[in-house]
Amino acid sequence: MLDRAARLRQLTEVDQDLIRLVQDPAFGRWLEQITATGGCAHPIHLTGYTTTRNAATGEVLHHYDTRNEPGERLLIRCRNRRATVCAPCSRLHAGDTFHLVRAGLVGGKTVPADVRERPRLFLTLTAPSFGPVHRVTTDGARCRPRRDAQQCEHGRSFGCPAIHDVADPRTGHPLCPDCYDYPGHVLWHAHAGRLWKAFTDNLYNHLAARVGRTRTGLRGSLRISYAKVAEYQKRAAVHVHAVVRLDGAHGPDDPPPAWATADLLLAVVRTAAAAVRLSTPYSAALGEHALRWGSELDARPLRAFGGGEGLADDAVAAYIGKYVTKGAADTGAGLDHRITGPNDIAAAPVSAHVRALMRACWRLGGLAELEPLRLRAWAHTLGYRGHILTKSRAYSTTYTALRAERADHQTDGTPLADVEAITDAQWRYVGSGHTPGAALIAAGIADDLATNREIIREFRGGVAP
Structure with missing residues (x-):
């Protein structure tokens, strides 16, 4: 028979x-910590008090x-x-995003219900x-x-007689890579934030023109609130999904004027987007590139209740919440880590x-x-350096407020004492991640928690992530 040492040598590193973990006297408390992180795949290790x-009184x-x-x-x-980095934390972030977007659509989280x-x-x-x-084609079209x-x-050839489905690796690729405007593509990404700002500025201008007011006069009675998310298309170009809402001048607590209707907003978003015209900084090597939005624009009204036309509020919030967990690498349109040189590009699995x-x-x-565009620093996302989700200040609550609310809920919201208190804290980062065995246990905990959430979600008939 093999002795104990020989048997141990036959065990894998994970085993x-x-x-080692389960034989540790502190295993129970360690397991509580892993559960408290939701089975986080790469937890941060801190030491301090x-x-x-x-x-x-100093008590x-x-x-x-x-x-x-x-x-x-x-x-x-x-x-x-x-999700590709840490599925448990991405699910939590998706849930927070769902509630952030939903609050701006139907109220709650300090936002009045009449929004x-x-x-x-x-x-x-x-x-x-x-x-x-x-292009992806359907119904047998070429x-x-x-x-x-x-x-x-x-x-x-300028044509392609093939029929492509979503999984076809050619989908989104240029018919002629030598004709494709690669500089224009990455420069458009680098200026996506400016393009959005120009669009929202145009919204105010075009609304004012429609109702016969000056821009300043309009801003005195109306505010445009929004939340938007960026998504990479098959051609590796970003497009933007946005929820846009009209409020009174003071935000969600203030209703808009009676003349501010969904039909009016629907009419001006198209003209506002079409009127955006920007240009890149002049370059001796490239000249100037014109920047504009694409001609394909989709605008749909939203509905808060079951009947009627338009998209359901909860479905839109769930869609945006789900998408923020995706990065450029998830769609094959980049990497999740920065590039340090041409060799990284040559070796990238793209x-x-x-x-x-x-x-x-x-x-x-x-x-x-x-150089101000920092294209090398953002080469892994193809020049796009904006956040995946952004919102206007008055749209709804914030991630910080949602996390604080969750922390209060987990501690029952009970104050330490009904007195004025001061806090002294000293914390230091000492590492991150899991050992092989710990990673396996954390993954099991994360799967169990995800299953429980899915059961609860189906029982309630909700659509939240």
Whole structure:
């Protein structure tokens, strides 16, 4: 028979680590910490203490110190929004986003319930064409049928007789990579924030023109509130989904004027988007590139209740909540980590089209006149450096407020004492992540919690992530 040492040598690294963990006297408390993080895949390790005292008497009201914890460490969530990095934290972020967006549609979280009666639209703004690409086709239609055999200057056909589905690797790729405007593509990404700002400015201008007021006069009685999320298309170009709501001048607590209707908003969003015209900084190597939104714009009214026309508020909030967990890498349109040089681009597990966009970022990022755009720093996201989700200040609550509310709920919202208190805290980062055995246990806890949430969601008949 094998002795104990020989049996241990036969065990895998994971098995050995699991045995070490469960035999530790502090395993129970460690398991509580992992559960408290929701099974976070890459928890942050902290060491330190927090002491809360009565400001008048100096009496200690509460004291916590990691010296009594397993390994003298406290584990907290990494809070990464990307599902590919940490699925448990991304689910929590999706839930917070759902409630943030939903509050701006139907009220709650300090937002009055009558916002559901305001003019509200769900918009999709797209990037313009940078060159013909292979398209997803349905009902047996061909990608780009042509009767002639006309070719571009590089000898490639302007047409494509194939039928592409979503899984076809050619979908979104240029018919001719040499004709495709790669510089224009990445420069458009780099200015996406300016394009959105120009669009919202135009909304005020076009609304004022429609109702016969000056822009200043309009701003005295109306405010545009929004929440938007960025999404990469198959062609690796960002498009924007946005919820837009009309309020009175003081925000959600103030109803808009009677003349501010959903039909009026629907009419001006199209003209406002079409009127956006910007240009890139002048470059001796590139000249100037014109910047505009694409011609494909979708605008739909929202409804808060079951009947009637338009999209359901909860469905839109759930869609946006789900999408914020995705990064460029999830759609094959980039990486989740920054690029340090051309060798990283050559080795990146991306398509030839995305690699060409990364190379364009790196090449243009070396031009002195384009240095403020920081294209090399954002080559992994193809030049797009905006947040996935942004909102106007008055749209609804904030992530910080939602997290504070959750923390109060987890502690029953009970104050330490009905006195003025001061807090002294000293914390230090000492590491992150899991050992192999700990990672397996955390994944099991995360799966159990996800299953429980799904059961509760189905029981309630809700659509929240």
